[in-house]
Amino acid sequence: MGEFDVLTTLQRSGPPYELTAGAFRKAAMVTSGAITNRIDRMEAKGLVERVRDTGDRRTVKIRLTERGHDVTRTFMKEHLANEARLLADFDREECEELAAKLRKLLVALGDTTIK
Template sequence: MGDAVDAVMDAWRRERPDVDIWPVGVVGRIQRLARLLEAEIQDFFRRYGLDNSEADVLTTLRRSGEPYELTPGRLVKASMVTSGAITKRIDRMVAKNLVERVPDAVDRRTVRIRLTLHGRQTIDDLFALHIANETRLLQALDRDQADGLANTLRTLLQSLGDTSLT
């Protein structure tokens, strides 16, 4: 009848009836869903020789528009990982010819990370399929439910300070 989180909540109500554990129903489900969705999306990209971290960088660069290049600092802000992790991601992706490092003529502290033609083609070929896959993962929701869910989640994100990528 219920999901895994219902089982967790039932156990807590038995063991700690003194605590109202309603937040678990939200926080626990968000965390479990994030893991399940990430695993599914990982499976999808792996079929095409990519992993989530690479897809993350490719999509961020692609949606930034021409000329498909951003500094590592911008990638850090978009990715929710640290600068050291981004440096290593870029190293791996350069080795796979997905991106290239281009010196910045104006500010020599920075580098521009640019999609290669191969990287551009890879993400452009995959993007519609990726969205179709996410659509499949959400097929249990009708459009109204999905909209309501997105709105409630936006409220939560904003309250936690997740206002912008810049």
């Protein structure tokens, strides 16, 4: 899970745009040290901040900052434009087939957000 993935995962989580570090470790399939280092770098850039859970001070959440929102919006515009370019030669049926196969792959990988 790279910085772009962390930013977009937080953005998709909805207000207050935060998740526990454990949720990222589970999704990333990398060591806790790798996630910690990535979050450290992103925090130093002002993209995310660590906040203690008010209900359980042992729990640390990673929250998207306003700068993180801005960077995510910029990246998403570029990302969507690139996707449109890559899919430009696909007709509607091919896009639907690709989407179905990608959904199946995500479910197989354990993504429980897919319906």
